[in-house]
Amino acid sequence: MPHNGRIAILTYHSIDDSGSALSTSPRLFAEQMQILYELGLRVIGLDEVSQALAASGPAESLVVITFDDGFQSISEHAHPVLQRYGFTATVFLVTDYCGKTNSWPSQPWHIERRPLLQWSEIKQMSAAGISFGSHTRTHPDLRMVSRRDAEEELLVSKRTIEDALGQPVYTLAYPYGGYDDVIRRLAAEQFTIACSTALGFARPGSDPLGLERLDMYYLRRPALLRHLFFPQVNAYIGLRRYLRNTRHRVQRWLNPVSHDRYAFLS
Incomplete structure (x- = not known):
């Protein structure tokens, strides 16, 4: 498989059969992991990305698997598949809502409420090699809150995970992708x-505090994943990025306050 120093950081949310834009079915997830395994792609931890991108970039095609929000379905449907293939992953937790549902104040009305991981499940998965990062305390768009509140969202969520798991936390996913x-x-x-x-591959020159990712909503067709590092897929991702950015610009013009909160792929 061709490569040019890129790393594919894959983004999942819930693993369920609802068919929503934030969901991947258990069957499709299992098929996608099998494809990665059959292609011989190396799956690395998110904490290895900075080193892999140093200098001229990785000497092979690399994949990172991430899950935003910390849905309970990850434990039920995703973790057994990851274990089957020996893959690691990073799960980003909204710490005030662990053991509850994704009903934080900024959640769009049309997103179905689903249960999130219990701390007991988080500890079991951590012991099995899954890493956990911060997705803040309450999932706000950090640009829309005060500096003091943003600082608290980051610091308290980090310390909550560290206290629960007894290990340092170095990784973060910005809610709604929002940062300045x-x-x-x-x-x-x-x-x-x-x-x-931001939709794209991480590569040499990528900001380690603003890494691009590939939302799996755009890679549901198995053929796209099988050719993940081919130029044709890179061009496809570029087109999807252009279309999504155009939609966001229109939404920003129509509603300059809330457009980012209602971007369904975030």
């Missing part, structure tokens, strides 16, 4: 890696 220079500086005080929702 101020939020980036706050993140840099607590984390070494932060993921955005």
